[in-house]
Amino acid sequence: MTNNLLTKTKMSELVGWSEANGRRWVKNLKEYIPTVTSQNRIMYTMESLRIMKFFKRLNEVGLTIPEIKQILSKEGLPKDELEEQKIIEQCKATREFKNYNEEIKDTIPSTGEMMIPYLKLIRDGKAYTASEITEKLVEYFKLRAKTNKI
Structure with missing residues (x-):
């Protein structure tokens, strides 16, 4: 079981974020990220990693942490990648990029x-x-x- 546990640093690295950025996301969305205590240390599971990758994908769509929290409070955490993709597609469809001009x-x-x-x-x-x-x-x-x- 210990082999599958991740530190905050390792989880950030696997998601593709710097350690500081990963810590910021964990701090702001900790209520949604599963943890396990191992040898008096807070560790993260593969499910934690999946959720963090989902947060990153939402962020890449252009959502901020407060917007992600709002979606999670309304939709809850997706149970699998299919639900994740559905939420991401909804966000893409409803996301407004005001006065954005691709040419400039x-x-x-x-x-x-x-x-x-x-x-x-x-x-x-x-x-x-x-x-x-x-x-x-x-x-x-x-x-x-x-x-x-x-």
Whole structure:
């Protein structure tokens, strides 16, 4: 039985998350993740792993932890992969991506692309508000909001 038990770190790795990200998901959704105590340590089962992989798939659809909690409180935990897939398909069908334009997605700078300009901005050691930083990055990348008239 002990061979099938997983640490939080190992479970995160198997799901495909960093240890920190896995810990965050376990902490926020612990009431849905089965645990076993072994030698005074909290361990996770293969069922825990299945559930964590389900959470990851929901997250990949674009759902946040609060949205996932809401779905779980309404639907409960899926009993198998077929039920998981049904829930995921429902989420995909109802998920609204407002004002998302496939044609312009590649023109939005990635976090990595913004890092150097951001670091150059804050290297003077001054305190900046998030709005000031956003304004400077928008100016640097020459971004503008597109308004849709109805």
